[in-house]
Amino acid sequence: MRCIRELVGLTVGAFAFALIGLQPCGAAEPAPRDGGSLIMATRGQVQGFDPLTTRAANRETTMAGALVFSKFFTLDEQGKSIPDLATSLDNSPDGLTWQLKLRPGVKFSNGAPFTARDVAHHFQRILDPSKNQAFAAALGALKEAVAIDDATVEFRLAYPWAAFPSIFSADSYLFWVMPAEHEDSAGPDLNRRPIGAGPYVMTEWKQDDSITFEKNPNYWNPNAQHLDKIVIRFLPDPTARFTAVKTGDIDIFYEPLGKQVIEARNDKTLKVMEYTGTGAYTLNINTSSPPLDDVRVRQALAYALDRNVELKVAYDGVGYLASSFWGPGSEWNCPDVGYPEYNPEKAKALLKDYGKPVKVVLQSQPTPTMTIPAQLYQSFWQKVGIETEIRNIQGGPSYISPVLRGDYQIALWEVADVPDPDFQVYQAFFSKSGGNLTRINDPKLDEAIETGRRNLDIDVRKKAYCDFSKEMARQMPIMLRIQSIYFAITQPRVHGIPPLRRGVVRLNEVWVDPK
Amino acid sequence: MLPFFLRKLLRLILVLLLVAAATFLLLNLLPGDVALSLLGNEATPAAIAQVRAELGLDQPLVLRYLHWLIGLLHGDLGRSYITQVPVMESIVDRLPVTIELMLLSQGFALLLAVPVGVWCAYKAGSRIDRLISSAALLLLAAPVFITATVLMFLFALKLRWLPSTGYVPFIASPLSNLAHLVLPALAIGLSEWPPLFAVLRADMIKTLQQDYIALAKAKGLGPAFILLRHALRPSSFTLVTVSGLQIAAAITGALVVETIFGLPGVGRMLTGAVYNRDMMLVQGCVAVISVGYVLINFGVDLIYATLDPRICR
Amino acid sequence: MTKASAALLDVTGLRTRFHTPHGIVQAVDGVSFSIQRGQTVGIVGESGSGKSVLARTIIGILAKDGSVTTTGCLAFEGRDLLKLPEREMRDVRGKDIAMVFQDPMSSLNPVKRIGAQIGEVLKRHLGLRGRAAETRSAELLASVGISLPAERLRQYPHQLSGGMRQRVAIAVALAGEPKLLIADEPTTALDVTIQAQILDLLRRQQLARNMAMILISHDLGVIAGRADAVAVMYAGQMVERASTRSLFHSCCMPYTQALIRSAPKLPDPPHTRLRAIPGRPPDMLRPPAGCRFNPRCDYATDVCRATQPMLSAADADGTHLYACWHPVGGHGVLP
């Protein structure tokens, strides 16, 4: 059996490089202080803690869950894997069986021991296709989880899956383990009565308003618990959030607007946290909907976009243009994938070659962050002779559903920042995947995705994803806009927030100066 | 008085039943499927059927309505489709905030509208009257979110007199509770007082031309006494109607203001629920708001009866 | 001026102007008369002749916002009410001078109990409150002929008939023990059958209290047996003034004559159609030059159209005054 450390370390080491744009943390941080409380304000609200109820998780949910449920392994700032609820993960030579050893003596917040039975029970529950087919499909190769003894869980795979270890350090709501009895008996209340083995306990949840966490008295590592109380407040209006952080009513303002970031940078009383992730803001193209089924039309659309203008106008110049899903800071970055540069002449030539007039429908949301870019695209495409109709749909599920159903032509979208490309790329671009948003069916892409999924050699995988990115630039099922970039504005009294990987503010070990 | 009261009560019950039915039907006949919204990714027919069965959406509409109505009569509004939290629990939790906000905002509006309206009617046509009347018109045109943002900027950010956002329950700290509600209530109140002012001023001017005001003057009574003790009550019928309508309509202001100031009220929850297509929650909120609306109108009728003795005949 | 100082109220050259957007309305244009304690003066004239404005000017309840100007002299017990500060004037109103309005439907506050409407006068001017005020209010109601006075105090105006309401209004007026009562068409809005009762009530109260009264009506018949002296108004001006006897026996003004003719005779059954005076009262924004009555006057001549006649005495002691170039005495009453 090979030691997991190697694998997880490698997979995750990428993050050491992904930290571009991080504020200099050169000055040695003083020793953490215990006590006090902190309020973070977010745009969205927490959906809940039972994956079978929520069926999806926004970042607010992820951040809240991270407080209640620790991960099996955490990553330090260098991306090194550190044992948390688990102490080790070992695999059989064929890569089909993995044994996860749990940390002895860990308890749930209700005092019950955290056992292999609970972990296995949780995995079995989310793997049950009668409860949710999507999860079973997403966990692909994982067949079953079995408790060998109190402290050992064995995971059995259908085929070797290179990214499998990364799930144990992923910020995913799928892996929030609650006591087996609670999962069985809580019924519909499971979603709002979380019991975890993490550093905090949820003490109050006011839907649409706030969620409050207090120290878990049964936490295994009291040295890593600093704050007495953490409140996440949902304040949809960015101006209100900005005002609140300026007046000190809140300590962390999550997801500021570009111009607020610029203003806060010049404000001595505020700190700006910034993280450029992998992932990008995109324009998905439905390749099954004529005239977008023709690659020349898709290429023309991409060549016609003057993305630098967009960056300036829509993002106040804050951010970087994307050319693949994995930015220059990522381990998976491929330097030159041949993503189309702005070239209206070429766009016109491609359209002339295509021969017929082109008319497209762009799905957008009636919010400033969406309407401004949408109108820009309309004018860019107008210049090369493409007529664009903007279809505004209010956000939330009603925006997402048509895209998932394939009932769209072009839609503003976002590809998230993930630790390992496989999960996402397989889901969204493999021709036979249920979540093939763009309906792309290309043997070269499929081959690269398969290789990336099944091969255990990191270099082979990297090359596969490089091929993937190049083929994506040629096939153009998805236009890339701006590299995903995440911001938070905080009071200077807040310390110990790790880099905002995947846009998540990890509050577990945060501490504050007294007010 | 009693038959009047009973008649009103009977009508009230009828209206409530109609409102309940209309709420349910309207929301359930709206396009859009919760199952689809919930599933997103894997919206295969089998998965949709699975979710619909879980949520009871596979039953016929009439059955669902009866089920919901029986629940409603027991004070059970079902569970949120998204979070599975009982709707009644969420509403009971939020309602005090919204009620407090609406009463406070209406209080502010009346506190502004009544003295200013009475004064302007007394000084009708004077320069100060014309000035205030046009200022009121201007405020009427200002949307709530603008007023709210300006108030927040001024009193929370620049002057630091009041907190910018958030909520503290009254029992936890009455003072802090009020401090958090002053700006939101003022934002709604400022947009609500102009119509109150306008109707009061107009009615008051008419009243002041009545013979009984001339008689009051002929009795040697002073202007303050005449304005407040003789003219105000007979001039406030329209005021009470408009005020009642406004308290009810303040829910739209609450939608905006609760969101901006981060108050955990019903308006805020409703906004979120609509956004998430959480029809069970929307249904519950709308039912409760409608009941509130009807109750307020009932209250207005009762206030009428005390304001104008001629009504209870 | 011993005579003037003996008078309770001495009105001299009173003018009341309304400044309207269309121009100035001279609603009262140089009116002079006086009234002794315990005396009743009738004021008569067609609708729009300025009777109510005159009444409101005397009691001082016209708008104070500058849209109305009043000149002349209103000597009440020797004090000029026009020069009295508003604050002191408030002590005069309701106490020294009280008023009964034309329409009891609108002159009582619909949302206040009758007890409160009487009580506030008692409190304001006599300092009575609580029990004492209630007892006094009930007494007042009883004195104006209202049965079950204690119960009435708790009622609202809409619960009473028109005649009852006017009695309440009279009680309100009497509450302050006024020295002068102005009754502005107190029966015009009432049923004919009740008119006499109310007029008799007023007369009785006036005599019993030795109170002076200005009784205003458009109907000379109403005033006939109830006033000691009568003043006739036309278009804001006083055109004839005399003792009641003298006026009915030897009126001088053609307008007075027309009024006498149009008044229902007492033997006439109620609702007898009156002989209306032909033509319409003048537009007060643009009154005719000369004698204001000239467009409607059967005797009008060029001098009437050119020059206003001044008040002149018809008898030796100057108690009968008239303003006319061609007094009817000279040519006899027309058939």
Ligand SMILES: Nc1ncnc2c1ncn2[C@@H]1O[C@H](COP(=O)(O)OP(=O)(O)O)[C@@H](O)[C@H]1O
């Ligand atoms: N507030 C006012 N503004 C302007 N004109 C008025 C006002 N009140 C009365 N008038 C005018 O004064 C004149 C006399 O009215 P009034 O005294 O009410 O007549 P009446 O003899 O019928 O009581 C009328 O022409 C009337 O139009």
Ligand code: SF4
């Ligand atoms: S002055 Fe001439 S117009 Fe006037 S009333 Fe006498 S006769 Fe008639």
Ligand SMILES: [Mg+2]
């Ligand atoms: Mg009159």
